[in-house]
Amino acid sequence: MPELDLVATVTLHRLAGTKKALEACRLVEKLYLAGTRTVVWIADPGRAGMFDAYLWTFAQPSFVPHALWNGQGACDDPVVVATGVLGSTNGASALVIVDRLADPSQAAPFAEIHDFVAQGPEDEGKKESWEQAGFTVQERGAGG
Secondary structure, three states, X not given: OOOOOOOOEEEEEEOXXXXXXXXXXXXXXXXXXXXXXXXXXXXXXXXXXXXXXXXHHOOOOOOOOEEEEOOOOOOOOOEEEEEOOOOOOOOOOEEEEOOOOOOHHHHOOOOEEEEEEOOOHHHOOHHHHHHHOOOXXXXXXXXX
């Protein structure tokens, strides 16, 4: 695979356990409050639907306007939970990845990329995958 000329840095958020949803919701809320248009990518439509519902209720005073998007039609919400197709239908500059991308180069159009690394075999080698795809990687602990 040819090396891409990428500007984005991938921030890996290392989690102490295996639960990603709460940390992802907190990050999405932080991005929304900063005025950053965001796409949250989840591979499985059922899990994307659960995350969609959780994003409405994860914290009592929180309000993160968002929509679930399956790759069809336009969506202009400031936060889009995308399933199946990865795209920036809402003009997003940030990408929050809840599931592993089969091809990390799909994230290239986004200026800001966040990925979660939980304690489990499904997340092993994520840093290396991003680096092999040509991205610069920085790491943060949970909540960072």
